[in-house]
Amino acid sequence: MSDPARPVAVLVGPPGAGKTTIGRKLARRLDVPFRDADHLIEDAEGRSIPDIFATGGEPEFRRIEERVIGETLESFEGVLSLGGGAVLSEATRHRLRGLKVVHLTIGVAEGVRRSRGPGRPLLAGGDATARYQALLTERSPLYREVAWTTVSSERRSSGKVVADIVDRLESGDPHPRRRGRRP
Numbered sequence: 317m318s319d320p321a322r323p324v325a326v327l328v329g330p331p332g333a334g335k336t337t338i339g340r341k342l343a344r345r346l347d348v349p350f351r352d353a354d355h356l357i358e359d360a361e362g363r364s365i366p367d368i369f370a371t372g373g374e375p376e377f378r379r380i381e382e383r384v385i386g387e388t389l390e391s392f393e394g395v396l397s398l399g400g401g402a403v404l405s406e407a408t409r410h411r412l413r414g415l416k417v418v419h420l421t422i423g424v425a426e427g428v429r430r431s432r433g434p435g436r437p438l439l440a441g442g443d444a445t446a447r448y449q450a451l452l453t454e455r456s457p458l459y460r461e462v463a464w465t466t467v468s469s470e471r472r473s474s475g476k477v478v479a480d481i482v483d484r485l486e487s488g489d490p491h492p493r494r495r496g497r498r499p
């Protein structure tokens with residue numbers, strides 16, 4: 317029997333870390349298909365993420381998100397970027413076990429700056445910095461739990477981040493030493 321299909325990489329991390337941008341570039345670089353869970357949800361539902369939050373609230377969004385990610389992970393062989401809150405689901409974290417999960421990190425100020433706009437209802441209005449900090453406090457242990465490797469996207473171009481991820485995937489080493497360092 318052949319092995320089950322597996323994604324080449326799954327990107328997790330907080331909003332604005334660059335999962336969608338970097339996932340798309342990583343897939344292009346590896347010449348494999350790209351999917352973004354948020355786009356799959358919008359396609360499956362025929363409505364935008366802000367619309368889903370406005371009608372069914374966060375609980376409905378999370379139910380759809382868990383189902384769409386579960387279905388995708390069953391057969392997808394490419395790069396999959398998740399939404400920032402996908403790891404809140406225990407079932408999703410369970411499904412991510414043993415996969416090449418890349419945790420993209422970003423500092424609070426830059427994360428808030430990059431996630432501005434109407435497309436992210438959880439951070440819209442009010443004190444976005446406090447909300448972002450609370451979200452990181454809740455989720456950081458969950459990102460760490462599922463991560464195969466952790467890569468910072470702070471003050472680094474997306475091209476540099478992609479090159480770093482490709483190195484790790486190709487070497488199979490999630491903790492590469494810094495280049496040029498003596499053994």
Ligand SMILES: Nc1ncnc2c1ncn2[C@@H]1O[C@H](COP(=O)(O)OP(=O)(O)O)[C@@H](O)[C@H]1O
Binds near residue numbers: 331334335472474
């Ligand atoms: N390495 C980077 N440096 C600067 N800006 C970036 C970087 N990666 C992504 N961005 C920008 O940050 C914003 C959020 O990126 P996005 O890929 O949507 O993040 P996520 O999917 O993690 O929420 C976009 O405007 C994108 O162009």
Ligand SMILES: O=C(O)C1=C[C@@H](OP(=O)(O)O)[C@@H](O)[C@H](O)C1
Binds near residue numbers: 329330332365398436
């Ligand atoms: O952090 C979150 O809970 C969310 C992040 C968003 O995705 P990005 O992380 O790609 O912005 C999107 O799934 C939704 O707005 C909820």
Ligand SMILES: [Mg+2]
Binds near residue numbers: 337352354398
């Ligand atoms: Mg995204």
